[in-house]
Ligand code: SF4
């Protein structure tokens with residue numbers, strides 16, 4: 001099979017890698033090599049996106065507060081975060097006496113590994129997808145909530161009151177908000193009728209075997225086709241997702257003003273950097289899940305045919321923008337909204353946090369699910 | 383029933399106020415003109431490569447104490463020593479001499495108004511209490527020097543004299 005690279009459809013490219021690898025070695029080793037390639041690719045992606053997000057956060061925060069933000073290292077301060085990372089790499093890793101050394105060192109890796117596991121299931125572009133489970137959404141929900149184990153371990157093993165309190169708060173927060181995240185995702189699963197993220201095709205006939213959520217949004221993103229219940233679910237998902245990533249205004253696990261730095265008080269150097277990076281990647285993951293299930297992931301903006309025949313021209317124009325650009329664009333718009341949350345709203349109190357979840361988000365969510373089920377049953381969606 | 387209405391209107395009010403807040407911050411995000419940061423070394427002379435703006439200083443800024451002189455090299459300091467008495471740090475030292483004026487009377491005049499910038503706390507007591515308003519603040523703020531003795535300044539210029547009409 002000859003080399004082919006198509007920016008609009010990565011299927012042939014990934015297939016080319018697969019075929020050329022199996023022609024050199026046994027299928028088993030080909031699989032090992034493929035996993036290695038994907039691992040390295042995700043690692044690089046993780047580092048680049050993480051560093052960029054730290055930079056973006058500082059810039060967004062600065063603009064909102066009428067400042068300039070980092071602007072000295074590189075053009076517009078673009079490589080400031082690289083310099084910060086290099087500095088963190090050189091810093092001493094303080095070992096805590098009487099800390100549980102094994103768990104203490106393990107905790108940041110658990111957080112990072114969980115991030116990787118979620119990223120594996122995200123469809124970045126057509127055919128650019130590490131694993132395509134038939135329970136993709138369910139898998140993401142299950143795996144992403146494991147990150148709290150890392151936080152709890154970090155708080156427990158540090159042998160520090162502040163860390164422990166931060167970790168316990170984080171536990172309470174995740175237990176509450178995981179519910180809302182899950183329920184609002186389920187609302188969209190009801191609309192989609194599947195948990196799989198992208199289509200699987202029959203390898204021979206090229207027929208669609210199972211429809212995926214992204215491909216189902218070909219004639220309009222779910223937030224438009226699902227109208228009212230989808231919009232409510234989207235808002236709830238954004239709020240609960242922000243809470244789940246421990247970001248302000250829900251930054252109870254860190255709580256700089258009360259707990260110095262919460263669960264990562266005792267961490268220094270690169271171990272702290274891992275926590276810091278994973279926090280930003282969590283935000284990226286929440287944003288990409290939101291982009292995927294509400295805004296169509298890499299699917300370009302298409303109008304449905306109910307508007308008439310002229311839409312196919314419009315849809316063709318939209319198709320010229322590569323899917324990867326669509327995906328990144330949508331994700332960063334949502335990230336921007338989440339950042340705006342942090343720099344606009346004052347922090348909540350812990351009781352307000354729980355009130356918001358149990359008295360507001362959860363009941364609204366349950367009603368919304370019934371509403372969505374009704375809409376789907378009656379065929380009121382587009 | 384009443385509590386349900388309250389619940390729903392509470393959600394509405396809450397969402398509304400959150401959106402108002404977000405619109406304010408969002409507006410600032412999209413208006414780069416609102417940025418107030420002055421980029422110091424570049425804007426120093428108003429034509430640095432990156433500076434879009436001239437250095438903007440404010441009248442209220444207290445850089446250092448100076449004694450303004452007019453075109454005839456005349457100042458308003460009578461050498462009364464009130465600033466020296468009022469300065470909490472002993473920053474000011476007045477060296478005055480007696481001179482015989484045109485009318486034949488003896489009169490006190492200033493020889494040196496010594497101001498030690500390194501000891502000044504910029505409290506402005508001297509400027510405020512001077513009866514003849516001889517002192518004011520300049521907006522110079524780059525005071526760093528390599529030699530401490532350079533911080534001791536004589537405020538009246540050499541050869542200057544008292545302005546006419548100031549007693
Ligand atoms: S500066 Fe003002 S207060 Fe000080 S000696 Fe001169 S006239 Fe008096």
Ligand code: SF4
Pocket residue numbers: 447468469470471472473474501502503504505506507508509
């Ligand atoms: S500003 Fe205050 S400290 Fe400075 S010379 Fe005047 S009175 Fe003294």
